[in-house]
Amino acid sequence: MSYRDITVHLTLDPRNNARTQLAIALARRFAAQLTGLYTVPPPNVPYYMGEYIPTELIQKQMDDAQHASAGTREAFIAACTAANLPHRWRQSDLAPVEALRVQARTSDIVIVGQPDPEPSDPGAIPYGTDVLPQELALQAGRPVLAVPHIGAFSDVGRRILVAWNGKREAARAVHDAMPLLKGAESVVVLTFGPERKGRAPQEEIVDLLRRHGIRAEGVISTAGGAKVGHALLTEAQKQQCDLIVMGAFGHSRLREMVFGGVTETVLGAMTLPILLSN
Structure with a gap:
């Protein structure tokens, strides 16, 4: 048994690069293909304010989310190319647990991030990641590797x-x-x-x-x-x-x-x- 297909979760999160670098190190070790799965955050609209939020503001949030995904995609592809690693990009509008649960069924291992345990602004936590990684581990049927919110981890498993x-x-x-x-x-x-x-x-x-x-x-x-x-x-x-x-x-x-x-x-x-x- 080996890991031949590794998925790493990416979203509107400054820790994307840390997870990507660890995923690349593991993919190189096991000669695996690396899939970057980006979950697009929905507009941040409180349910009780929905009818009062201008549509222009909602559209701006959606445009910003798409722009961020494009930048993350470029960084992911560049990192995989530099590592001479087979890779692919996936993008989903589903909640992270649901999107990753589906992707995990055809992966050997999934890499996700730990939610910030002490956020200064709870509203800044990337959408849907507050229930990762435990919920995913319970649903995916595949192993889930959780990476801490703080620290650099260029490799693991020694x-x-x-x-x-x-x-x-x-x-x-x-x-x-x-x-x-x-x-x-x-x-x-x-x-x-x-x-x-x-x-x-x-x-x-x-x-x-x-x-x-x-x-x-x-x-x-x-x-x-x-x-x-x-x-x-x-x-x-x-x-x-x-x-x-x-x-x-x-x-x-x-x-x-x-x-x-x-x-x-x-x-x-x-x-x-x-x-x-x-």
Whole structure:
């Protein structure tokens, strides 16, 4: 298994170039075709102000959105051409999750950005990206690589942390990440829980990875008083990892509010790329 078709999400977002450069690095590593999917933001018209907004203002917003897409397209094509990389451009008026869900079905992996976790102007968040990447990971049926809002990531996957709890989503994430795991210098499989006698809970998956020729080791963390999501990020930093692989878990909004969510916590505080799979 390898990644032969990679999709990167682009929109009216200053982080387009950071995602593109990481996507190009991965596409070159796996000899993959790179697809740039641009989602065009709709006019920013509050529902309660619709009838009072001049049509000229709406048209200007639409024209500006099209102009921005043209500039992004030129930058994407130029970067791919300079890297001598097979590429294609797609553009959609659909909401990002819907457009990417459709595109993902014919891609091996999708690269998206983390929404700004602390926006000074919530209205400036690119349309529809506030629910990426978790919603996409739950719907796409393909692995989703989320890139942090801050920081430069020219490459990933040299030292990988796998969050392992033995559940279906975690198993799917491991197998979806196999091309990256096989190329890693080292892989740390992290399990949370008390120390046990006999075989540790992650030893079976560590053995499987080793049979694939992957240099893997298991680590158990009690997480202390920290939320599991924050403890996961802390352990990744401690292990000097540049990528986390984890299952994307979906719960009802009520359950998320009452108990919190590991996936949501990690995506809100991420400092390194996260590969999600469901």
